[in-house]
Amino acid sequence: MKRRKHTVLEIINITPETFILRLDRQDFQFEPGQYVVIRIPDMKKGREYSIFSATTDDYLDFLIREIPAGEFSRYLRHLTPGSELDIEGPKGYFILNEKTKQGHPTLMIASGTGISPFHSYIKSYPELNYRIIHGVHFADEAYGRAAFDPEKYILCTSRRDEGDYFGRVTYYLKENTVDKDTICYLCG
Known part of the structure; x- marks a missing residue:
């Protein structure tokens, strides 16, 4: 696939652990639920990240958790505006x-940054x-919660009783x- x-x-x-990497969109087309491989120019290393942004946004967002010993995520977090990255994709079939x-009634179950698609x-x-x-450790990990209808979003926190459900x-x-006819999607 072309980079x-x-x-x-x-x-x-x-x-402290998560960030959004925002890239220019250009003419990049994708279906919600797809992912890309982000590569550092001149390096063989690449990582897969689900697209966090909407098809109507004029940018590409990726919600990324920095892994403490993760060389790649740490590198991405410290990029500055104007830096370039290679993108392969879109890829995947986790589409609606x-x-x-x-x-049709649909249930989406996510943990952590698995909320991206x-x-x-x-x-x-x-x-x-x-x-x-959406399952997370703490309420501040309710990434992108403002985009969801509060009547349709249930935050489960496992470390502190500060969500809609503790556990x-x-x-x-x-x-x-869950009604047996509900379509379910899981990620994370």
């Missing part, structure tokens, strides 16, 4: 089916009939039924 050069527009710090796009879905298709269950997503699901 394309994209320019860093900004690094947006979300928490037609039934979901037509309003769901953020892209909802920003690209705001009329979806969805619920999101892991799996415990929430044991206590709350």
